[in-house]
Amino acid sequence: MEARVSESIEIAVPPSVVYEAVTDVANMGRWSPECTGADVKDDGLRPGVRPGMKFTGHNRSAKRPWSTQCTVTAAEPGERFAFLARGAGLRVAIWSYRFEPLDSGQATKVTETWIDQRGWFMHFIGPKVSGIHDRATHNRQTMKVTLQRLKETLEKEHQSS
Structure with missing residues (x-):
């Protein structure tokens, strides 16, 4: 059975602002307790x-750092962002974000979702690499932290602009 974890939060800024922050994957480390950032593979053409679009996501647990190779699968400004993460060429997870306008578009409900895509080998090797044995519970906890930090940062930045 496929594991799926989702968390949502309301942020008092427009969906376009939240979308821009989340899709700036190089800066995801500003909010995430596990992801430290990313390197975008920019071909310069588009x-x-x-x-x-491809990027390498960098992560760190208490045990050690690791990276994933990611491919954007959805990029709908102000509405949806998703990517497939792979490790050693094998599927690891689909991460997605939905941005729903609230308060006549002045606020946003953000939903972050993780869908486990690991096969038997990645289920076996993953805990050895990351030190995380219950990935679904761990991701739910880190998603809550990420979304709360995103909310605090964006509301503060938007209020002062």
Whole structure:
């Protein structure tokens, strides 16, 4: 059975602002307790976030760092962002974000979802690499932290602008 974890939060800024922050994957480390950032594979031909764009996500647990190779699968400004993460060429997870306008578009409900895509080998090797044995519970906890930090940062930045 496929594991799926989702968390949501309301942020008092427009969906376009939240979308821009979340899709700036190089800066995800500002909010995430596990992801430390990313390196975007920019071919220079088509700037901006788009389906097919690739990046390397960098992560760190208490045990050690690791990276995933990611491919954007959805990039709908102000609405949806998703990517497939792979490790050693094998599927690891699909991460997605939905941005729903609230308060006549002045606020946003953000839903972050993780869908486990690991096969038997990644289920076996993953805990050895990351030190995380219950990935679903761990991701739910880190998603709550990430979304709360995102909310605090964006509301503070938006209020002062």
